[in-house]
Amino acid sequence: MASGTYGSLPSQFIKFYARSTRNVNVNKISSASKGRKKLAGSVGPTKQGKDNKKFAKTNKKPQSSILKTNYHFGNYGGLKELELRNKEIAASLVNKITSFDDLKILPNVRQAMIKAIKDESILKNKELDNSETETKTSKEVVPSPIQAVAIKKISKTLMNNSLQSHIIAAETGSGKTMSYLIPLIDFLKREETERPDVWESQVKNKAVIRSVILVPTHELMEQVYQTVMKTEKLLDLHCCKWDMNLSYDELIEAIKSRVDILITTPPKITNLFNIRKISRPDRILSQLKFAVLDEADTLLDKSWLEETHAAIRKLPNLNHLIFCSATIPVEFNKTIGRLFPNVESIITPRLHKLPRSLQFKVIDSTLNPFKGSKIKTLAQTLYAINNDNTEPGYQKKCLVFVNEKKDVPDLVSKLKGIYGHDCVGLTGEDSLDKRIESIKDFVNPSVALPKADAKTGISAETTKQQEITIPGSNIKIPERTETPVAKDAISKLKVLVTTDLMARGLNFRGVRNLVLFDVPNSAIDLVHRVGRTARMNQSGRVFMIIDKKTKSWAKGLPKAVKNNQTIS
Numbered sequence: 001m002a003s004g005t006y007g008s009l010p011s012q013f014i015k016f017y018a019r020s021t022r023n024v025n026v027n028k029i030s031s032a033s034k035g036r037k038k039l040a041g042s043v044g045p046t047k048q049g050k051d052n053k054k055f056a057k058t059n060k061k062p063q064s065s066i067l068k069t070n071y072h073f074g075n076y077g078g079l080k081e082l083e084l085r086n087k088e089i090a091a092s093l094v095n096k097i098t099s100f101d102d103l104k105i106l107p108n109v110r111q112a113m114i115k116a117i118k119d120e121s122i123l124k125n126k127e128l129d130n131s132e133t134e135t136k137t138s139k140e141v142v143p144s145p146i147q148a149v150a151i152k153k154i155s156k157t158l159m160n161n162s163l164q165s166h167i168i169a170a171e172t173g174s175g176k177t178m179s180y181l182i183p184l185i186d187f188l189k190r191e192e193t194e195r196p197d198v199w200e201s202q203v204k205n206k207a208v209i210r211s212v213i214l215v216p217t218h219e220l221m222e223q224v225y226q227t228v229m230k231t232e233k234l235l236d237l238h239c240c241k242w243d244m245n246l247s248y249d250e251l252i253e254a255i256k257s258r259v260d261i262l263i264t265t266p267p268k269i270t271n272l273f274n275i276r277k278i279s280r281p282d283r284i285l286s287q288l289k290f291a292v293l294d295e296a297d298t299l300l301d302k303s304w305l306e307e308t309h310a311a312i313r314k315l316p317n318l319n320h321l322i323f324c325s326a327t328i329p330v331e332f333n334k335t336i337g338r339l340f341p342n343v344e345s346i347i348t349p350r351l352h353k354l355p356r357s358l359q360f361k362v363i364d365s366t367l368n369p370f371k372g373s374k375i376k377t378l379a380q381t382l383y384a385i386n387n388d389n390t391e392p393g394y395q396k397k398c399l400v401f402v403n404e405k406k407d408v409p410d411l412v413s414k415l416k417g418i419y420g421h422d423c424v425g426l427t428g429e430d431s432l433d434k435r436i437e438s439i440k441d442f443v444n445p446s447v448a449l450p451k452a453d454a455k456t457g458i459s460a461e462t463t464k465q466q467e468i469t470i471p472g473s474n475i476k477i478p479e480r481t482e483t484p485v486a487k488d489a490i491s492k493l494k495v496l497v498t499t500d501l502m503a504r505g506l507n508f509r510g511v512r513n514l515v516l517f518d519v520p521n522s523a524i525d526l527v528h529r530v531g532r533t534a535r536m537n538q539s540g541r542v543f544m545i546i547d548k549k550t551k552s553w554a555k556g557l558p559k560a561v562k563n564n565q566t567i568s
């Protein structure tokens with residue numbers, strides 16, 4: 001994947017309209033009351049007004065340090081502010097911890113996790129391994145800020161035999177997965193050596209599940225499972241992904257040889273109690289000491305809350321309960337405070353900020369040559385992305401997010417039929433196999449296109465391409481030099497049109513361009529969609545198409561990103 005910064009699209013391509021913006025809001029994450037160590041009693045439907053995701057006009061002039069994005073957040077309300085105290089602690093800790101060696105992690109766990117990060121990191125080897133030097137030491141893989149803060153905090157009381165609950169919250173693409181996985185695996189391995197009596201008599205050769213990672217989508221389940229599997233052999237762990245393809249017999253076989261890490265969705269945990277072949281599910285879960293809810297604000301929103309809470313209540317002997325997310329919505333914060341009263345938050349200063357390395361542009365579809373046609377605006381944006389000089393020699397990819405899944409098929413057929421794009425559409429209506437298969441191209445790193453050479457019959461020297469204008473539009477591809485690639489390698493931009501189903505947690509390593517065909521309905525959706533690119537400080541571009549309804553207020557975003565401000 002070509003790294004480095006992108007040139008912005010040449011202005012004669014498509015006029016991008018930066019907007020003046022104001023500063024933005026930061027609210028308070030209310031720290032839940034300390035004290036009671038028990039999980040709270042019951043969970044009732046939250047007294048929520050009706051969902052009313054409408055754009056509300058703020059009637060008061062934004063004060064100097066506050067920008068309301070004019071989103072009306074329906075059930076969730078706005079995004080919560082960082083606790084200033086936490087921000088300062090996090091910032092000072094991050095400066096002190098510059099290597100995984102500075103963190104209390106078993107040596108074999110540290111080496112295995114560093115190897116896993118190297119294997120799958122979005123960063124190019126050069127950035128990770130300093131490949132200019134002979135020795136590729138682990139030093140080059142350093143903890144991200146959230147990893148430094150979370151591992152430091154959780155490792156302090158890792159082996160305390162009491163319930164400890166934490167929220168891990170940091171911006172998208174900041175390495176949160178490893179920030180909970182390293183303590184989880186360190187805990188499992190330490191239990192073997194620091195609690196030998198328990199390990200030998202109640203765990204080692206028993207039919208038990210020792211830890212669980214709960215996620216909301218099958219794609220995320222697959223992604224986390226692939227990460228965990230990288231450590232299975234190195235650390236002699238037994239990992240199991242319980243999705244709809246795993247039969248009860250296969251599950252029982254896995255449990256019989258002890259499951260160290262189970263990756264699944266909340267309803268599967270309660271479902272254990274409905275499987276006739278399993279006589280004592282409570283005994284299977286009696287050794288489950290470590291539970292993680294990834295994308296926790298989704299798992300605790302009103303559509304998941306009952307099932308998630310029911311699942312957690314089936315885990316009576318937890319030592320660690322971790323909620324992980326890139327957003328802390330108002331409602332999530334209240335739910336957590338009500339149900340898990342002693343939770344502590346681990347956050348980093350960039351929470352609720354869009355990635356620093358992101359280029360954010362808005363395209364006004366009401367202007368010429370688009371004349372209000374969003375599909376035409378989209379098509380010309382994709383054409384420009386495909387023909388600008390970014391990612392030379394690599395297969396380019398672009399995600400297109402829409403708000404409603406019903407719009408996906410029509411958009412895909414137009415992009416393919418009228419504009420000839422290599423385009424696929426995915427929603428929750430598609431089969432799991434199709435979804436996992438179709439996103440492979442987008443979650444895997446970009447493929448380098450074979451260089452032109454004598455074999456391909458194209459000379460490899462660069463050629464000058466004259467300026468061309470797209471008839472009937474103001475798009476011009478300026479004169480440029482091109483390094484030709486092998487004839488059959490010249491491939492069109494790969495486009496994935498999808499909804500928020502694919503906006504959570506997925507590590508789209510090959511995606512440097514993203515189009516918001518619709519303005520997201522909330523700041524939460526915006527943060528997660530945009531967060532599919534520009535991950536772990538890699539560059540990325542977002543093009544948001546605005547129209548008559550949204551242009552009046554959406555203008556605040558590009559500058560908020562440029563000024564490194566928090567979205568609220």
Ligand SMILES: Nc1ncnc2c1ncn2[C@@H]1O[C@H](COP(=O)(O)OP(=O)(O)OP(=O)(O)O)[C@@H](O)[C@H]1O
Nearest residue numbers: 120121122142144172173174175176177326505536
């Ligand atoms: N310490 C590290 N150094 C380099 N790369 C890392 C490090 N930790 C994680 N990564 C890589 O960064 C990318 C993003 O990590 P991850 O998916 O955990 O982010 P995230 O914070 O969970 O994002 P999201 O909020 O979207 O779920 C992955 O490719 C991962 O391999």
